[in-house]
Amino acid sequence: MIKISLLGYGNLGQHLARKLQELEGIQLVEIYSPSQKTDKSLNVPVINDLKNLSDADLYIAAVSDDAIAEISQKLPKDYTLVHTSGTVALDVLERQSKRGVFYPLQSFSKGHSVAFDQIPICLEANNAETMELLERLAAKISQKVVHINSQDRLNLHLGAVLVNNFANHLYTLSNHHLKQKGLSLDLLHPLILETAKKAVVIGPEWSQTGPAKRGDLKTIERHLGLIEDEQLKEMYNLLSDSIRAHTKSK
Amino acid sequence: MIKISLLGYGNLGQHLARKLQELEGIQLVEIYSPSQKTDKSLNVPVINDLKNLSDADLYIAAVSDDAIAEISQKLPKDYTLVHTSGTVALDVLERQSKRGVFYPLQSFSKGHSVAFDQIPICLEANNAETMELLERLAAKISQKVVHINSQDRLNLHLGAVLVNNFANHLYTLSNHHLKQKGLSLDLLHPLILETAKKAVVIGPEWSQTGPAKRGDLKTIERHLGLIEDEQLKEMYNLLSDSIRAHTKSK
Numbered sequence: 001m002i003k004i005s006l007l008g009y010g011n012l013g014q015h016l017a018r019k020l021q022e023l024e025g026i027q028l029v030e031i032y033s034p035s036q037k038t039d040k041s042l043n044v045p046v047i048n049d050l051k052n053l054s055d056a057d058l059y060i061a062a063v064s065d066d067a068i069a070e071i072s073q074k075l076p077k078d079y080t081l082v083h084t085s086g087t088v089a090l091d092v093l094e095r096q097s098k099r100g101v102f103y104p105l106q107s108f109s110k111g112h113s114v115a116f117d118q119i120p121i122c123l124e125a126n127n128a129e130t131m132e133l134l135e136r137l138a139a140k141i142s143q144k145v146v147h148i149n150s151q152d153r154l155n156l157h158l159g160a161v162l163v164n165n166f167a168n169h170l171y172t173l174s175n176h177h178l179k180q181k182g183l184s185l186d187l188l189h190p191l192i193l194e195t196a197k198k199a200v201v202i203g204p205e206w207s208q209t210g211p212a213k214r215g216d217l218k219t220i221e222r223h224l225g226l227i228e229d230e231q232l233k234e235m236y237n238l239l240s241d242s243i244r245a246h247t248k249s250k
Numbered sequence: 251m252i253k254i255s256l257l258g259y260g261n262l263g264q265h266l267a268r269k270l271q272e273l274e275g276i277q278l279v280e281i282y283s284p285s286q287k288t289d290k291s292l293n294v295p296v297i298n299d300l301k302n303l304s305d306a307d308l309y310i311a312a313v314s315d316d317a318i319a320e321i322s323q324k325l326p327k328d329y330t331l332v333h334t335s336g337t338v339a340l341d342v343l344e345r346q347s348k349r350g351v352f353y354p355l356q357s358f359s360k361g362h363s364v365a366f367d368q369i370p371i372c373l374e375a376n377n378a379e380t381m382e383l384l385e386r387l388a389a390k391i392s393q394k395v396v397h398i399n400s401q402d403r404l405n406l407h408l409g410a411v412l413v414n415n416f417a418n419h420l421y422t423l424s425n426h427h428l429k430q431k432g433l434s435l436d437l438l439h440p441l442i443l444e445t446a447k448k449a450v451v452i453g454p455e456w457s458q459t460g461p462a463k464r465g466d467l468k469t470i471e472r473h474l475g476l477i478e479d480e481q482l483k484e485m486y487n488l489l490s491d492s493i494r495a496h497t498k499s500k
Contacts, residue, residue: 011459065469087461087469106441107459112452118440146437155431156438158473162424163438164445165460166489167417172454172496174412181405187396188406188413189450190368191356195414196446200439202362204422209261209357210415211337219315219337223408231492238488239416242481246422 002026002137005056007071008063009033011108012084016062017042019116023140029054050074058133060084060102068092072099080130086157089150090124100125100134103153104142107164116141122148122156173232180228212243252276252387255306257321258313259283261358262334266312267292269366273390279304300324308383310334310352318342322349330380336407339400340374350375350384353403354392357414366391372398372406423482430478462493 002025006017009031020028021042030045031038032053038046047053050071061071061083068083072093075081081093082100093099101124106114121138123145125131131147138145148156171192175185198207211219220240227233252275256267259281270278271292280295281288282303288296297303300321311321311333318333322343325331331343332350343349351374356364371388373395375381381397388395398406421442425435448457461469470490477483 064464065466087472105437106444107448107457109448109452109457109459112448112457114444118444120437120440122437144437144440152431152433154472155428155433155476157469158476159424159428159433159435159438160441161460161473162420162427163442165458165462165493166420166486167442168445168449168454168457169462169489169493169496170412170417170420171449172458173492174409175454176496177412178405178409181402183402183405183409185409185454187355187370187372187394188409190370190394191410192413192417192446192450194356194364195418196442198357198359198362199418199421200442202359204418204425204435207357207359207362207418208415208422209359210411212415212419214314216315219407222337222404223411226405226408231488231495235485235488235492236416238481238485239419242423242485243415243419245481246419246426 002058002133003029003056004137005030005032005053005059007032007050007059007061008067009035009038010062010064011110012104013062014039014110015108015114015116016060016084016104017044019141026137026140029056053079058082058137072096080133082125082130082134086122086160087154089154090126091150098125098127098130100130101150101153102134102138103148105156105160107160117143120144120146122146122153124149124153173235177227177229177232181226208243208247210243212240213247215244215247252308252383253279253306254387255280255282255303255309257282257300257309257311258317259285259288260312260314261360262354263312264289264360265358265364265366266310266334266354267294269391276387276390279306303329308332308387322346330383332375332380332384336372336410337404339404340376341400348375348377348380350380351400351403352384352388353398355406355410357410367393370394370396372396372403374399374403423485427477427479427482431476458493458497460493462490463497465494465497 028044034048036048059079059081065085065088069092072095080098081096082102103122105120121142123134278294284298286298309331315335315338319342322345330348331346332352353372354369356369371392373384
């Protein structure tokens with residue numbers, strides 16, 4: 001049995017808490033939530049002061065990046081502490097002699113459940129015992145567990161920002177434009193899903209189509225003529241130029 | 251029985267030819283392919299001169315945007331002619347008294363099959379008879395058939411460029427960056443798929459996460475420090491600024 005104390009109850013904390021409760025061989029002993037707002041169906045003790053932490057094998061800090069160092073400072077040196085951030089280095093937890101990182105490579109939103117078994121979990125630890133503990137935990141959650149050091153994790157996180165944050169923002173911009181014109185993003189739903197699927201199956205380099213790829217300046221001009229927002233116009237030009245540069249260099 | 255002559259055998263033409271051959275009540279009478287390169291398994295006559303066109307109920311010009319007007323000029327006035335472009339206006343076919351548009355809202359790539367029944371097909375025609383013919387055909391291919399005029403179609407096409415061409419290019423840029431750092435896009439595959447799915451299920455406005463959304467300037471600075479390519483740096487800044495602007499205006 002691995003006894004886990006979960007520190008933080010934001011987007012990731014909430015998804016993780018529900019998942020940990022389902023797992024055999026895992027006991028979620030408490031949730032630290034300063035606001036004390038948790039889902040009562042979880043039936044786990046909630047604390048709002050780090051001084052009241054229970055005994056656990058592993059303390060998982062699922063808090064915002066800026067709060068990680070503070071958590072580390074407030075926890076005893078001999079607690080095994082890991083954080084869940086894509087960007088924060090392992091050594092921010094230097095106060096703890098057994099420290100690690102447990103980073104699920106996914107974007108978590110409230111009210112939208114995710115299939116944890118498909119999420120790559122990136123592990124890092126400064127000692128074999130902690131790594132072995134993290135591996136045991138991660139293997140219960142996901143089929144895809146990898147060892148990633150802090151620098152690689154930061155690069156992966158940047159890659160994730162491009163394919164998630166920025167791609168999603170393009171969906172938002174598309175939705176915004178279509179609404180302005182009395183149209184709905186619904187008609188583009190199959191295209192959104194197929195675009196992601198195709199990139200995964202055949203690779204994005206082989207999936208690229210469209211006016212920029214073809215060097216079809218006439219269509220590009222007509223699109224620019226439709227766009228009212230100056231920032232979107234600038235983005236359209238920059239992305240089209242980048243597609244053209246990548247097309248040529250292939 | 252609807253007799254169809256398919257003019258053009260590019261990405262869309264190839265997918266459409268295979269689909270048309272499967273359909274009950276449809277006879278694909280010929281394919282016009284100037285290069286005469288077609289898949290022999292199709293078992294359809296191939297012509298390379300528009301003077302040799304057979305008799306058909308419908309001529310579908312699945313050619314590049316620039317070639318549509320030329321096709322229209324070379325075809326008899328009394329042929330029912332439609333094109334398949336997202337950006338070209340119906341009236342480019344003004345020589346034909348019965349004209350229309352049959353625009354499947356999807357990105358087609360060679361060697362990657364798509365489920366036509368999920369693809370919205372946008373129809374336009376200048377007369378009821380042609381519209382009825384297009385509706386009969388479209389209903390055999392897809393569950394989602396809509397009437398869209400030329401101006402709306404152009405706006406939808408712009409929306410499609412954002413969610414497909416540009417999103418896919420972000421995947422390419424992410425892949426490129428990860429490769430430079432000795433990492434693989436494979437680890438981001440689940441995130442790519444989940445990002446698309448979540449935007450479709452809960453909407454992109456509710457799916458946005460990440461440093462720009464949070465106003466996390468520290469992480470943004472660290473990402474910028476990793477990017478070597480100036481164009482990517484510019485894009486990162488512009489997209490982050492746009493996310494922040496949209497976050498504030500909500």
